[in-house]
Amino acid sequence: MKNILTLYDLTKEELENLIDRSVEIFHQINQKNLKPKRDLKGKISLIYFEKPSTRTRISFDSAIRRLGGEVIFVSPSETQISRGEDKRDFIKVVSGYIDLIIARVYDHRTLETFAENIEKPIINALSDLSHPTQIISDLATIKLLTGDYINKRICFLGDAKNNVARSWIEAQKVLGTFELIFSTPNGLEPEEKGNYKLETDPVKALIDSDILYLDVWFSMGQEHDEEKYKKLLPYALDDSKLSLLSGKFVFHCLPAKKGEEISHKIFSMHENTIYTQAHMKLPSAISIIENLDIS
Numbered sequence: 001m002k003n004i005l006t007l008y009d010l011t012k013e014e015l016e017n018l019i020d021r022s023v024e025i026f027h028q029i030n031q032k033n034l035k036p037k038r039d040l041k042g043k044i045s046l047i048y049f050e051k052p053s054t055r056t057r058i059s060f061d062s063a064i065r066r067l068g069g070e071v072i073f074v075s076p077s078e079t080q081i082s083r084g085e086d087k088r089d090f091i092k093v094v095s096g097y098i099d100l101i102i103a104r105v106y107d108h109r110t111l112e113t114f115a116e117n118i119e120k121p122i123i124n125a126l127s128d129l130s131h132p133t134q135i136i137s138d139l140a141t142i143k144l145l146t147g148d149y150i151n152k153r154i155c156f157l158g159d160a161k162n163n164v165a166r167s168w169i170e171a172q173k174v175l176g177t178f179e180l181i182f183s184t185p186n187g188l189e190p191e192e193k194g195n196y197k198l199e200t201d202p203v204k205a206l207i208d209s210d211i212l213y214l215d216v217w218f219s220m221g222q223e224h225d226e227e228k229y230k231k232l233l234p235y236a237l238d239d240s241k242l243s244l245l246s247g248k249f250v251f252h253c254l255p256a257k258k259g260e261e262i263s264h265k266i267f268s269m270h271e272n273t274i275y276t277q278a279h280m281k282l283p284s285a286i287s288i289i290e291n292l293d294i295s
Contacts, residue, residue: 001291003122005111006130007170015136015174018287019149022140025283038290040069045100047073049125053104055254055281056125056133060102063285072098088117095120099294121292128163134253135167137284139175141277142211145249153179155209157202158235158261159228160184161191164215164253169194181205185231202235206244212237214252214261229260237262245270251277 003009010018028034045064049057057073064071076082081090087110095101095118103122105111108129115122124132142149156165160182169192172180180196182189183205189198199205206212217232218224237250242265250262250270254277258264267274 001121002293003115003124004132004288004292005108005115005122005124005127007132007135007167007174009132010174012174012176014291015171018136018284018291019140019143021287021290022136022280022284023144025286026140026144026280029283034066034286036067036286036290038067038294040064040067040099040289040294043069043099043294044097045069045071045102046094046098047071047102047125048075049073049104050076050106050110051104051126053125055278056104059281059285060123060125060289062282063289064100066286067289069099087113092117100289100292121294123288123292126163129166130170131163131167132170133281133284133288134164135171136288137280138213138251138253138277139171140284140287141251141273141280142249144280145273145276146210149175150177151179152211153181153209154211154213155181155183155199155205156213156215157183157205157237158214158232159188159217161188162215162219165190166192168213169196172196181209183235185235188228188231203241203244206241206248210248212245212248212250214250214256216255216257217261218257232261236260237266239263239265242266249273254278 061071091114101120101122102125103111104125105127108127111124111127139149156168168180169190173194181199182196183199183202250273252274256262256267258267
């Protein structure tokens with residue numbers, strides 16, 4: 001694999017292999033017996049992040065180090081980009097110093113500019129369009145906790161007009177092996193077309209699903225919108241929906257705004273699942289890096 005800018009960059013077999021390998025690595029790490037398939041000794045990776053990050057940044061940094069590589073972290077404010085340097089010039093220059101780029105950007109076109117101008121592999125660690133590494137990790141978590149994602153009904157609850165929701169659609173198109181339901185108010189439906197179901201009634205969506213998937217209602221850089229907040233209130237996983245959660249798995253890609261999209265009580269009841277989901281980001285980062293064409 002060269003780049004992962006969206007999940008469309010992967011074949012069905014490649015995505016399945018990344019998921020399976022992530023689960024395998026998860027067990028190896030827990031048993032303190034990691035057996036990496038790639039040695040990054042002598043390789044240097046650039047982590048270029050325009051946005052804040054906890055799980056994605058630290059998991060990729062840790063993955064690279066566990067594979068024997070070294071990491072350079074920069075934000076635009078630490079480079080001449082902050083003074084208006086052309087990003088094409090920036091990436092052409094730094095590509096001569098490093099072997100792999102992991103980038104979190106505001107505008108997906110920045111990733112496309114990077115990919116068009118260098119031969120080094122690029123991983124999208126989040127853009128306004130897509131968050132592919134999140135979904136690889138999430139599907140691996142579903143497989144770890146439930147045995148498989150095949151034929152599972154996954155319900156994305158809340159604002160579905162965002163990058164994570166789009167990446168779920170990408171995954172369904174590539175794999176074609178699970179059902180996807182979006183329960184969201186009118187006007188906040190996914191912008192990407194796909195073979196998914198829209199269900200405006202959150203109670204019906206919950207009853208019909210195996211996995212309940214939550215994201216924050218206001219992404220980084222978005223102002224709190226009172227009108228949007230009121231539209232989303234019926235889609236909150238609040239305590240009134242406790243009776244609907246029996247036998248279901250609650251996922252949250254974090255950070256969580258407890259008291260908005262999920263209640264404190266429900267988060268606490270399902271925190272083991274949510275933290276396992278977060279911890280899977282390390283094995284999935286290792287899995288992704290192992291399979292990249294790093295010369």
